[in-house]
Amino acid sequence: MNFINDDIFMAEEKFEPKITCFVCNWCTYTGADLAGTSRLKQQTNARLIRVPCTGRIDPVFIIKAFESGADGVLVSGCHPADCHYNTGNYHARRRWIFFRELLKQVGIPESRLHFSWVSASEGKKWVDVVNGVIDTVRKEGPFEDYHKVNTEFAFPEPEEAVCS
Amino acid sequence: MQELIQAAQAALTSKEAAFIIGYALTPDGKKTRPFIARTPDEAAKLVFNHTCAHNLAVYLTRIAKPKEGKMGIVAKGCDTRAIVALIQENKITRDQVYIIGVNCSGVTADVTLPFGADNLPSKCIMCQVQVPPVSDVLVGTAAPYDKPKDAVTERMQLLEAMNEHERFAFWASEFEKCIKCYACRQTCPMCYCEQCIVDKTVPRWIESSASLRGNFSWNMIRAFHLAGRCIGCGECERACPMDIPLMLLNRKMGMVAMQQFNYRHGVNPEEPTLVGSYNMQDNNEFFK
Amino acid sequence: MENIYKPELVEILDVIDETPDIITFKLKFKDPEYHKEFNFLAGQFAEYSVFGEGECTFCIASSPTRPDFLECSFKAAGKVTNAMRRLQTGDTMGLRGPYGNYFPVEEMKGKSVVFIAGGIGLAPVRCVIWNVLDLRDQFKDVTIVYGARSVADLVYKRELEEWKQMPSVKTVVTVDPGGETPDWNGEIGFVPSIVEKVAPNAENTVAVICGPPIMIKYTMPVLEKLGFKEENVITTLENRMKCGVGKCGRCNVGNVYVCKDGPVFTYKQLKELPEEY
Amino acid sequence: MQAMKQFITTDEKLRQLVHALSKNAWNIISAGKEGTNFIYINDGKDLVINADSKPTKLSAKEFFFPKTEPLFFYKKNHDGVDLLDPKDVLRKTVLFGVKPCDAAAVPVMGKVFNWDYKDEFFNRRVEQTVIIGMACSYSDVYCFCTSTGLSPESSKGSDVFLKPAQNSSYIAEAVTPKGEAFVVEFSSFFDAANENDVKLLLNSPKGPEKKFDANQVKQWLDGHFEDPLWNEVGETCLGCAQCAFTCPTCHCFDIVDESCGYNCGRRVKNWDGCQFGLFTKHASGHNPRGHQPERYRQRISHKFKYYQDKFGEILCTGCGRCTRGCPVGIDIAEIAQEINKRNSVLV
Amino acid sequence: MKIGVFICYCGENIGRTVDCAAVAKATAMLPGVAHSEDYKYMCSDPGQNLIKQAILDKKLDAIVVGSCSPHMHEKTFRKAAAAAGVNPYMVEIVNLREHCSWIHDDIPSATKKAIDLMRIAIEKVKRNDPLTPIRVPVTKRALVIGGGISGIQAALDVANAGYEVVLVEKEPSIGGHMSQLSETFPTLDCSQCILTPRMVEVYQHPKIKLYAYSEVSNVEGFIGNFSVTIRRKARGVRDEVCTGCGLCVQKCPIKKAQNSFEEGMAIRPAMYVPFPQAVPNIPVIDREVCTYYKNGKCQMCKKVCGRDAIDFEQQDTFVTEAIGAIIVATGYKLYTIDKKPENSLIKGYGEYGYGMYKDVVNGLQFERIASASGPTNGEILRPSDKSEPKKIVFIQCVGSRDEAKGFTYCSKICCMYTAKHAMLYKHKVHDGEAYVFYMDIRSGGKMYEEFVRRAIEEDGVKYIRGRVSKIYEDDGKLVVKGEDTIAGMPVTINADMVVLATAMIAQSEAPQLAQMLGVPYDTYGFLQEVHPKLRPVETSTGGIFLAGACHSPRDIPECVAMASAAAAKTMVLFGSDMLEREPVVAKVHADTCAGCFYCQKVCAYSAIERKEIRNRQGELIKTIAYVNEGLCQGCGTCNATCPSKSVELIGFNDEQIFNEILALDEVF
Ligand SMILES: Cc1cc2nc3c(=O)[nH]c(=O)nc-3n(C[C@H](O)[C@H](O)[C@H](O)COP(=O)(O)OP(=O)(O)OC[C@H]3O[C@@H](n4cnc5c(N)ncnc54)[C@H](O)[C@@H]3O)c2cc1C
Ligand SMILES: Cc1cc2nc3c(=O)[nH]c(=O)nc-3n(C[C@H](O)[C@H](O)[C@H](O)COP(=O)(O)OP(=O)(O)OC[C@H]3O[C@@H](n4cnc5c(N)ncnc54)[C@H](O)[C@@H]3O)c2cc1C
Ligand code: SF4
Ligand code: SF4
Ligand code: SF4
Ligand code: SF4
Ligand code: SF4
Ligand code: SF4
Secondary structure (H helix, E strand, O other): OOOOOOHHHHHHHOOOOOEEEEEEOOOHHHHHHHHHHOOOOOOOOEEEEEEOOHHHOOHHHHHHHHHOOOOEEEEEEOOOOOOOOOOHHHHHHHHHHHHHHHHHHHOOOHHHEEEEEOOOOOHHHHHHHHHHHHHHHHHHOOOHHHHHHHHOOOOOOOOOOOEO | OHHHHHHHHHHHHOOOEEEEEEEEEOOOOOOEEEEEEOOHHHHOOEEOOOOOOOOHHHHHHOOOOOOOOEEEEEEOHHHHHHHHHHHHOOOOOHHHEEEEEEOOOOOOOOOOOOOOHHHOOHHHHOOOOOOOOOOOEEEOOOOOOOOOOOHHHHHHHHHHHOOHHHHHHHHHHHHHHOOOOOHHHHHOOOOOOOOOHHHOOOOOOOOOOOOHHHHHHHHHHHHHHOOOOOOOOOHHHHHOOOOOOOHHHHHHHHHHHHHHHOOOOOOOOOOOOOOOOOOOOOOOOOEO | OOOOOOOEEEEEEEEEEEEOOEEEEEEEEOOHHHHHHOOOOOOOEEEEEEOOOEEEEEEOOOOOOOOOOEEEEEEOOOHHHHHHHOOOOOOEEEEEEEEOOOOOHHHHOOOEEEEEEEHHHHHHHHHHHHHHHHOHHHOOOEEEEEEEOOHHHOOOHHHHHHHHHOOOEEEEEEEOOOOOOOOOOOEEOOHHHHHHHHOOOOOOEEEEEEOOHHHHHHHHHHHHHHOOOHHHEEEEOOOOOOOOOOOOOOOEEOOEEHHHHOOEEEHHHHHHOOOOO | OOOOEEEEEEHHHHHHHHHHHHHOOOEEEEEOOOOOOEEEEOOHHHOOOOOOOOOOOOOHHHHOOOOEEEEEEEEEEOOEEEEEOOOOOOOOEEEEEEOHHHHOHHHHHHHHHHOOOOOHHHHHHHHHEEEEEEOOOOOOOOOOHHHHOOOOOOOOOOOEEEEEEOOOEEEEEEOOHHHHHHHHHOHHHOEEOOHHHHHOEOOOOOOOOOOOOHHHHHHHHHHOOOOHHHHHHHOOOOOOOHHHHHOOOOOOEEEEEEEEEOOEEEEEEEEOOOOOHHHOOOOOOOOOOOOHHHHHHHHHHHHHHHHHHHHOOOOOOOOOHHHHHOOOOOOHHHHHHHHHHHHHHHO | OOEEEEEEOOOOOOOOOOOHHHHHHHHHOOOOEEEEEEEOOOOOHHHHHHHHHHHHHHOOOEEEEEEOOHHHHHHHHHHHHHHOOOOHHHEEEEEOOOOOHHHOOOHHHHHHHHHHHHHHHHHHHHOOOOOOOEEEEOOOEEEEEOOOHHHHHHHHHHHHOOOEEEEEOOOOOOOHHHHHOOEEOOOOEEHHHHHHHHHHHHHHOOOEEEEOOEEEEEEEEEOOEEEEEEEEOOOOEOOOOOOOOOHHHHHOOOOOEEOOOOOOOOEEOOEEOOOOOOOOOOOEEOOOOOHHHHHOOOOHHHHHOOOOOEOOOOOOEEEEEEEOEEEEOOOEEEOOOOOOOOOOOOOOOHHHOEOOEOOEEEHHHHHHHHOOOOOOOOOOOOOOOOOOOOEEEEEEEEOOOOOOOOOOOOOOOHHHHHHHHHHHHHHHOOOOEEEEEEOOOOOOOOOHHHHHHHHHHOOOOEEEEOOEEEEEEEOOEEEEEEEEOOOOEEEEEEEOEEEEEEOEEEOOOHHHHHHHHOOOEOOOOOEOOOEOOOEOOEOOOOOEEEOHHHOOOOOHHHHHHHHHHHHHHHHHHHOOOEEEEOOOOEEEOOOOOOOOOHHHHHOOOOOEEEEEEEOOOOOEEEEEEEEOOOOOOOOOHHHHHOOOOOEEEOOOOHHHHHHHHHOOOOOO
């Protein structure tokens, strides 16, 4: 992809964390919209995937995000009792209580997976959360442990393979 | 033994049960294995001894439910937890099973070695249900036995003492071995889905290849799907040909259920399951 | 190293919607040399790839007598077939083959042929039909009986019309009772009974039959009654297969590998096999 | 007197051989210290040569037919797809101390991978590998190599075959030309054996008792596709397929595509097993082997009948792994025995 | 699949920080993208035309627009796509403005992020299904539950708009609490006088079907299509023949039953009409006290009834009504404070002696005492000895705003009705002294503050800021011990009577009703609206609306306003014949569902039902989950919970999200 300025890729030398965010449509996504409308500046490392409700977020999403090279994952939705779908976030929360402990048990540190409740009015909070997560993960460095798990899947460099 | 056979024969004769899932000796007479008796004659082959480690409840969802009569099953105290759990999860109803409860004096971890304190599976060391809490008929005697320290508990502590990278490396070396045979799943009484998430192809969330990545996701998700549901029978670990210490994950999930929700699955058929219910007061601390 | 699992790339030349869930692809190898050298016989199948989704098996539905392109018709049934449904003209697929045995077209020469097909079962039969029609003078009577659940489920509608117009072929198309539309001018009724009505004399005749198991089950006795010998009734099997070349171990019926020893079997052969298809 | 060339070597020399091999960039594989699995080693002191050891949990087949093997890589781009062959990383490999039941499986499996179409993935690995087999003096209730036409001293499948002799020495036979070339290449570790050396050989291990007659099993299978036996033996099978996965001869596989990143990925060949319900399930939902007993019949029939019909070999070497690991104690030898019994009643 | 990509500059808004041309160029290279372009204002008419033209020219199947938040223009672009023949659900919007250009400064990294976001959406749109909105017919009949002023108002509004209404009231008569009030603040008009005509209007309205003495026993279905079963409790009197002459009531020999309408301060016969203006005016037999039901004797009523309307054997009957919308107006009840409520953390106010001393009454009892039709015919007499109280103490906030002993919320109306009570007292007992203990006065509302001031300034009611700690009886007087927090000293008043303004609380059956309706309720049992500001009368279950005090403590004007609002919402729903909904609903794969019903447990909308799968012989093969599209709101919680991934949310299905995640598997 050399059509844009090559500098972007040169700058890559310095570690910049990849953060995948799963956010609910009604609160956090809208909160992030508000942050935008308020022109609150954020670091550029986060990529949002919008789902209707935190209840929709399956732990496999998070595993897949790590498999796809994320250095950190952020899950965010409506505050308890504010869920657009009444109870989706309660069920989600219960899910995470287990899943977090499971990840800890297999050695995936808490610094890689973050949770927040950000309402549609909390544009400022969203910015703080995102920047906080990015900073934390940047400090931790690349998620080498999991990247190693992925290496077997690395697409071979053309020179390594016998091209057909 | 006679007591067990009589109970089974009575149930079959009275058509109370259409068949009895129990244990029979292997031809060498040294071990036992699952056996399904359909006639009183066949029921005469049923036995119960220290080698009856299998949790037969797994068959309750694998064998077609008979039209007449109930499914009879020989169950140790620990096995009845699986039965209750299946009732809690709508897989069976209490009146579809006829439980021949056996008072148990412990089973062996390795069937080729003699029974004794150094050959006990974790479930027997932790056991609190030598007498089955639910049954339709109760047979046998529950003799006390020596309970040594539990190896799983000790390994849990070792794991706890490690830092994250060490722990990750530990699991990487364990999961590396996994061959994706799914013996852990097939032997689990609580793994009854007709299509497991690994078999789902659209999309394939969990890679079916036995590479480290797929193995990580498989083993994590397997444990997660059993979080709050695992009844701790240890069959998965026993079946795993690669000796992956799956109980270290299952036990952890069980501990979360106990510590945060004071909940044990498969104890009370009326109790709502942990997954699928919620409490407004659930731990909220980890949310920013 | 020769890699028997690596497909050749093909380009989709055309996408034809046959029914709401059956689609025909017209394909051509991207490498023109390879295309020129690619030979197959009627009845053989190939493994088709959608990269990132996987592979699946279809018979080659076009006739070897028309080598400009290959065709396959598929029903959206699962992962790969549904992914194929999203593909379009110009997209790239993979193809390896041809595999398996084929219809004994050489042996059928000089005889009469009756083709009996139901639903998407016309796909494997279509290649022989065109094969026979393209060499029309080498065969005696040719009869085609084709049925589907409803008018909407009929595949190759244009070709059915074409065959109907041909004086040298007797073509009977039928739909199950209730599946007809107001302007339907074909037969109404199940395939077995239509076969009983229109089948040619069994003497020196080969029957090629393909379709849903239930149709085959009820047509066989009819053919027997009409005097067809088991070795003159030919059908195909569709066991699940992955490799297509006799390695992956799942398509066997007893000790016969459908991918290597099949997919074309005479009814006589089938009867000798254990019922595992 | 001997058709085969015999050499003598010692424990010490074999360890040095490991050292030499590793310097020459060979892959060296031996059973691990605990003996539960084969591992890669680099150092002579990690070499485990033990005739008494229990068979490893996984058989040696993973080195010829890995549990997961990339077939090729693809990359989708705007105009089409690029295909790339997997990186050729195969190095010369030596497998140490393989038991006869493992080694014999290699030529047996070779048949299916080479009829008509040749699976070069398998062949290449076999070509690159020198199998140093070793006589086996282990035997437990699960072993039955003697019933499958093998023995604790059978050198089938090995390139070089070791038999223990006194004073930690071994008599090595070069079984195949490849084996011979290997011994020649590393001749400093192998001395030609003279008659006196051969006398040092330890007594031949007895091996397990013969449990059944494989021919009779086949005979019975020829006529009993439908039989109540199948339900009896298959009903309690849980379909976990650990039997197939640990088996040295089971060769079924699945082919799937997996992503390696955005719009690129690989197609891999993964072990599969006939005991899985999904193994034969058609996309339409129809399943020719819809029930566990039918799948169990396939397992037995494939091993003792179909493979023999097709390739003239039994697809079982009697290692006993399937039974050793079966969570519900299903015993293949016992079933063969039972079939034997029924067959003799018939005769 | 042919995808078109359109990148909007949004004037300068996006273009300033995102190199839109570069994004368009980069996305053009992606597999599946057949067209890519950038434009200054995509949402403008020329921008939309550009999209339409590209769809037609390049035969596109799907489009991805990089612009502002989907919450802004998703509809616009869907419409544009539809106009050119592309299914509107084959459109994805990428938020390049709020989520990218506006929050970043650095052009290269913002551009890179924009490309990533585009890639995510392109991968998603490849797996989108062409969907059609779900359309369901609407039954244009409303159900109103509860016949208090709120229910009455709502029923009349809907009926006057020309739609049929079914009104269900659990008591023998409609009217609710308002029928018990004496006069109403702030105008002091007579409650009965303004209520009775409305009750009669309900009774006579041709479009209103009234089921009094009835309860809703089952609700099935979904918005526009409810099926409601109503239990009609047996009165013992056949309403179709009874003329309401009241002879039976007069002749009934059992006279000593507690009169609940009079809040226990009077008695009534076993055969009774709750109050003279009752609608319908048909008596009911109180089976608890009637001697016939107790020992089979008497039958006096039957003997005197000229119409043979008495039917002792009458059973409860059930009717089922087809309903399109439901208005819940079940009102409130008063907090009983004499004892600790069951299953409650609330401690109660034993120290105030309610229930122990006859002359300690609650607000409703005082309403009855002050009412011209009440037990004292409107004279203020204390219950114990029927003497005129010369010193009366009113205590506010009994149970309200009291976390320790009651509820944290403010009951909102007590300040007003206490002022009203004190005023009524002063108007009737001119030489009496009235004291009010209060925490602070909340009198927001038109003419409300003036009303309170009038009580203090014109009628000389003495307001004491502080809490009462204890009340006990001494020598025929009620000794009220409290604290004057302004003066900072304890006060003791020897009163003749005490009136407690106890909290308005939710009906005790409210939670059960809410569960039956699938409507959430708060920790106090008040029913919950969807959005406290923007959708105050709607519930999260489509087609169910709230009116009046069942939602929270309210006074009559608020109740009436809310009832009219709920009626308006109902009428909006009834305005169209078909309902259209986003087709984002869950769907179960029948072949793989294991029937664990975890999905059912997590669905907040009871949208998951059980379906039995039978073979041709009719034998049960398995029971699986099934999604009722009408109820499903599309949250996807079931999807994430299902272990076998057998239930999927259309529009956000696993394959789409899987590929969105995969699209990020490249160096950011
Ligand atoms: C010799 C031969 C010739 C054939 N010729 C033809 C032919 O000409 N035309 C033709 O149409 N077919 C033909 N077939 C059949 C064809 O091979 C199969 O239909 C095809 O392989 C299906 O592949 P798939 O990947 O789409 O299905 P798979 O994905 O492999 O489907 C497998 C299973 O997954 C399930 N499944 C699918 N999607 C989902 C989902 N979203 N969620 C949960 N479960 C799901 C299905 O129910 C099915 O049981 C032939 C087969 C053979 C052996
Ligand atoms: C002491 C006191 C004095 C007050 N004075 C004034 C005043 O002066 N001015 C003023 O504006 N407000 C006053 N109010 C407030 C007023 O009473 C309420 O605002 C009003 O009555 C609420 O009306 P509603 O219809 O919402 O509820 P309610 O009047 O409670 O009516 C609810 C109706 O629903 C019925 N119902 C309940 N559950 C069911 C069920 N499950 N099925 C069927 N029917 C059911 C009940 O029987 C009842 O008829 C006073 C309140 C009190 C306590
Ligand atoms: S996960 Fe393992 S221990 Fe838990 S119930 Fe299943 S088999 Fe038993
Ligand atoms: S049993 Fe062990 S090896 Fe097999 S899939 Fe489970 S964890 Fe992996
Ligand atoms: S290991 Fe045992 S239970 Fe598992 S598939 Fe094999 S025979 Fe069946
Ligand atoms: S079938 Fe069993 S005994 Fe035979 S080779 Fe395989 S694992 Fe060994
Ligand atoms: S959670 Fe999944 S498997 Fe369980 S009942 Fe629901 S759809 Fe079926
Ligand atoms: S998507 Fe939400 S509302 Fe719909 S069925 Fe699933 S859980 Fe219920």
